[in-house]
Amino acid sequence: xxxxxxxxxxxxxxxxxxxxxxxxxxxxxxxxxxxxxxxxxxxxxxxxxxxxxxxxxxxxxxxxxxxxxxxxxxxxxxxxxxxxxxxxxxxxxxxxxxxxxxxxxxxxxxxxxxxxxxxxxxxxxxxxxxxxxxxxxxxxxxxxxxxxxxxxxxxxxxxxxxxxxxxxxxxxxxxxxxxxxxxxxxxxxxxxxxxxxxxxxxxxxxxxxxxxxxxxxxxxxxxxxxxxxxxxxxxxxxxxxxx
Amino acid sequence: xxxxxxxxxxxxxxxxxxxxxxxxxxxxxxxxxxxxxxxxxxxxxxxxxxxxxxxxxxxxxxxxxxxxxxxxxxxxxxxxxxxxxxxxxxxxxxxxxxxxxxxxxxxxxxxxxxxxxxxxxxxxxxxxxxxxxxxxxxxxxxxxxxxxxxxxxxxxxxxxxxxxxxxxxxxxxxxxxxxxxxxxxxxxxxxxxxxxxxxxxxxxxxxxxxxxxxxxxxxxxxxxxxxxxxxxxxxxxxxxxxxxx
Numbered sequence: 001x002x003x004x005x006x007x008x009x010x011x012x013x014x015x016x017x018x019x020x021x022x023x024x025x026x027x028x029x030x031x032x033x034x035x036x037x038x039x040x041x042x043x044x045x046x047x048x049x050x051x052x053x054x055x056x057x058x059x060x061x062x063x064x065x066x067x068x069x070x071x072x073x074x075x076x077x078x079x080x081x082x083x084x085x086x087x088x089x090x091x092x093x094x095x096x097x098x099x100x101x102x103x104x105x106x107x108x109x110x111x112x113x114x115x116x117x118x119x120x121x122x123x124x125x126x127x128x129x130x131x132x133x134x135x136x137x138x139x140x141x142x143x144x145x146x147x148x149x150x151x152x153x154x155x156x157x158x159x160x161x162x163x164x165x166x167x168x169x170x171x172x173x174x175x176x177x178x179x180x181x182x183x184x185x186x187x188x189x190x191x192x193x194x195x196x197x198x199x200x201x202x203x204x205x206x207x208x209x210x211x212x213x214x215x216x217x218x219x220x221x222x223x224x225x226x227x228x229x230x231x232x233x234x235x236x237x238x239x240x241x242x243x
Numbered sequence: 244x245x246x247x248x249x250x251x252x253x254x255x256x257x258x259x260x261x262x263x264x265x266x267x268x269x270x271x272x273x274x275x276x277x278x279x280x281x282x283x284x285x286x287x288x289x290x291x292x293x294x295x296x297x298x299x300x301x302x303x304x305x306x307x308x309x310x311x312x313x314x315x316x317x318x319x320x321x322x323x324x325x326x327x328x329x330x331x332x333x334x335x336x337x338x339x340x341x342x343x344x345x346x347x348x349x350x351x352x353x354x355x356x357x358x359x360x361x362x363x364x365x366x367x368x369x370x371x372x373x374x375x376x377x378x379x380x381x382x383x384x385x386x387x388x389x390x391x392x393x394x395x396x397x398x399x400x401x402x403x404x405x406x407x408x409x410x411x412x413x414x415x416x417x418x419x420x421x422x423x424x425x426x427x428x429x430x431x432x433x434x435x436x437x438x439x440x441x442x443x444x445x446x447x448x449x450x451x452x453x454x455x456x457x458x459x460x461x462x463x464x465x466x467x468x469x470x471x472x473x474x475x476x477x478x479x480x481x482x483x484x485x486x487x488x
Contacts, residue, residue, distance in 0.1 A: 050361055077367035088358040102366050105265050160365075 001026045007056035018214040027188045034211035081151030083161040087143035089135040096131035099150045121149035141172035161193040198240040260372045273377035282385030293393040297400025305410040315411040319419025326397035335393045336439035340472035344447040348468035351451025352461035375448035382444035387436035446472045
């Protein structure tokens with residue numbers, strides 16, 4: 001469980017997050033939705049420690065994320081996997097080197113064990129046999145899948161995905177959604193997805209948090225979204241389908 | 244005020260680099276790779292510059308000093324000392340600031356804007372140390388070696404130009420070079436090379452690491468890395484010469 005309490009963050013005096021309090025349910029797919037510029041990316045960056053909130057607290061299973069020392073913080077980060085919007089694969093490394101990188105850095109696995117793990121991760125994302133390809137040689141959808149494989153290479157507890165469907169065609173987008181759902185269920189990870197794709201919300205969302213102008217405007221289960229009665233959320237859904 | 248902010252951030256960046264490596268072997272591998280990129284990758288341009296530098300200096304010194312009162316070996320002595328004290332370290336490092344510095348800044352800048360550095364941080368890796376430290380160590384080891392090669396090739400260029408133009412024989416050149424050789428001059432040259440190598444690599448890493456935006460900003464960081472390194476090299480040149488000669 002990840003608990004956020006009264007998270008605030010401002011840039012150059014402009015408050016982007018205005019006191020967000022919410023929680024991410026363990027072993028579920030938690031979706032943060034909202035329009036561009038609403039603050040959802042900043043919220044995710046605060047949650048993974050890429051940005052430090054100005055005030056508030058974040059707890060990972062009771063551990064105070066913002067109060068931890070550098071070393072303990074790194075330990076928690078090893079429980080976190082992240083799929084970036086642009087995949088963020090290392091250009092100069094092959095697919096295999098990308099996936100085995102965290103294993104090389106943090107485990108004592110032998111090269112053969114690492115290879116087994118890499119192949120297992122690639123199998124999970126249905127990308128077997130592309131070990132020797134470089135990121136520049138594979139498509140955007142494949143990069144996302146390799147990004148997921150790298151994120152799950154370590155035994156992670158939390159999987160963060162920043163706009164996993166951006167720049168993908170509807171079919172590939174659906175494949176990525178299914179993969180994320182499979183991984184969440186199979187590995188029992190807490191998945192947090194930042195998106196404005198309503199199809200993803202209704203396909204794989206367990207818990208939905210709607211961010212509007214830097215505030216948590218609504219949260220609930222996906223079944224409750226349509227009946228929320230929240231005018232901004234309804235406008236967002238309608239705009240997503242018809243805009 | 245802006246200068247002090249940047250300088251403070253640069254010092255913190257350097258301090259942040261020196262934490263315990265997550266895995267020494269991986270850092271070592273990366274350092275060897277960077278040594279190959281910086282050292283072997285720059286050997287060609289350094290050799291060309293050194294040979295022509297030595298050749299041109301020989302011709303110019305001869306043009307200015309040719310007189311029945313000045314013996315030919317003096318030309319060899321001046322070219323050899325100039326190469327060692329100033330031309331090889333300073334000119335070569337100004338060129339390397341362009342070649343190596345811009346490459347490092349644009350490589351790290353691209354990693355920043357494509358979120359590769361964020362990916363390292365998420366994994367719990369000290370990204371500044373992981374990315375910058377191997378490059379700085381590789382630069383500080385390899386650039387002085389390049390300077391030593393450059394000093395040697397400058398003299399080769401001087402010998403060739405002297406012989407080809409009929410100004411002085413190789414024996415006369417070597418007699419002058421040997422006669423004026425001081426081990427301290429070589430030591431001074433290496434001090435300069437270490438200092439410049441640190442400036443080139445650390446400034447480029449810093450500029451690349453703090454890139455924000457997109458392709459345009461990567462270009463800006465790369466340009467800044469070259470300009471700042473060049474200015475700092477010239478400043479350090481003056482300070483070191485004042486202090487050590």
